[in-house]
Amino acid sequence: MAETPILEVTGLKTHFHTPEGVVRAVDGVDFTLMPGRTLGILGESGSGKSVTALSVMRLVADPPGRIVDGRIMFEGRDLLALSPAEMRKIRGGEISMIFQEPMTSLNPVYTLGDQIAEVFQIHEGMNREQAWAGATDMLEQVGIPNPESRVDDYPHQFSGGMRQRAMIAMAIACRSRLLIADEPTTALDVTIQAQILDLLLKLQEDMGMAMMLITHDLGVIAETSDDVVVMYAGEVVERLGIDTLFDDPRHPYTRGLLNSIPRLGEKFTRGKQPLEEIPGTVPNLIDYDPGCPFAARCGQAMARCHTERPPLFKLNPAHYSKCWLSEADAEGRAGVAAAG
């Protein structure tokens, strides 16, 4: 793959200044997303996955938040160097985003037609009539029945699944090249979740867009992603391909997550066994610990893990792990460049 990445994030740090101290919500995130592929960002609450997405969109509220370090390259342009006006053109045009709860991102006093048509008017300079036709067309593309009449409806007249479809319609209206989806199906029932994931994959195939999909759900990652970034306490702890995630994960946190979830059918093939537990809870991000943030919960932690933060070790060009256990197998370190 000699292609250039559509999105390349290096050394990203986004901190929040609160009365209790500095919250290191994102504290050293690196990843690469290739055109047309899906990057899954896996993490629990407080891992920094949503703040990473908001940082890429430059939507972190300042104050209290601030991107304090790092680079975000989108198709060769440094997003952090763009003016607010330039960034507005990119948002909704070239990069768009959908959220977990569509009701909070749709305006309740405008019809869906108004809200989708506005995207066309702003980004494509269409007149009102063209934009309305475009809006109806988009609703049809995302599988909303009777789009000609539903286009006049307000968000509250839609079900949760239909609202998420409408959000997707708005997000892809300008054929953006990168779609960021932050827990897009978490609020939905499992049968509706399956419909929405199916729709996202189909649209991605048709339009060739790249997707960054943020979720806490390993099943959703498995069914959508090509590459995966595992986040813990504001850091990327492991980067790997989807098959490697299930076949050869290296970071103890990734392994712990994989073993802690019950899988359908397992009970009948292997007999009922207790789930593997990860002891303790997610750390708060204010007290900065010099060691590995997972050390306190890690069954394999060594003395060094409590005092020295591991770098992101490169196991092969597609697999990185931020764990001292990976040092022996590593070819090099990320950021320091493989040569270093």
Place this chain on the structure above:
Amino acid sequence: MAMDTTETTADGPILEVRDLKMYFPIRKGLLKRTVGHVHAVDGVNFTIQRGETLGLVGESGCGKSTVGRLLLRLYAPTAGEALFEGRDLMAMQTDELNRARRHIQIIFQDPFASLNPRFRVKELVGEAYRLHTGDKDWVAYVADLLGKVGLQADHMNRYPHEFSGGQRQRIGIARALALQPRLIIADEPVSALDVSVQAQVVNLLDSLKAEFGFSFLFISHDLSVVEHIADRVAVMYLGEIVETASDRNLYQDPLHPYTQALIAAVPKAEAGAKRRRKEVVRGDVPSPINPPSGCRFHTRCPRAFARCRSERPRMREEKPDHWVACHLYDEAEHG
């Protein structure tokens, strides 16, 4: 642990629910006239054997939480019976109901909302025990109980906000256990927890059940967790139970098209899941205000035929102890 465990009825199921219905009125206008009803629970039947864990699964709005709350009489049911050790909870007067309630406890989904922030753990867990038993050593009892749910005795002087979500759910579990109930109802007890903490609480519930031997109604939308924890499973859709069977039969050999769709829709956390495109059930869950005629799943069912639109299917025992409400199996029987 000095607990009064008299008045047990030895045999028979611990709970038998018969034709339970709960219609919530929809009121509109100045005079608050009833203009319709939400058919939240519409004729539900199930049985929980002593010591058994029944998983009640379904999507949001199917009525599963309403069933749990009805069993504690947090709502007044529209119709139906719920025989707890042979006596109908739905027909009990206040005194009798209060006596029965100490044997039935509930664990809620949201440990943030279900613990009063102004009480210390000691009171949250021990109050009901102290009142019901008059035990002077109730503090020692609470300390012991906290140990059993994986907390420390000195946690008892703290307030709920000092705990993480997982720890708060442990407090909720200790509270439910305090009176050594014979039936525990858990309504989505792990859904609000982080993935890495869910396993801790699932394992805890499993081991406590082994130790205390309570019967268990586990209500959840999460099919994988229910499969892990339940002995038997009932699947609900729009206020009705559509299928009931042992855990193995329900998951390995689902009969109802809705159960099949539900299981197929669960995202599989395994390599190659993306390449295997699956069939997706279409449409939205219809409104429980005007539920579809006939079989309520017919609007989304890939195998629906004429009778499904007009006639409500009855529950039948299609295989030994495997019950399903679906016309596909009538056909088979009538040739």
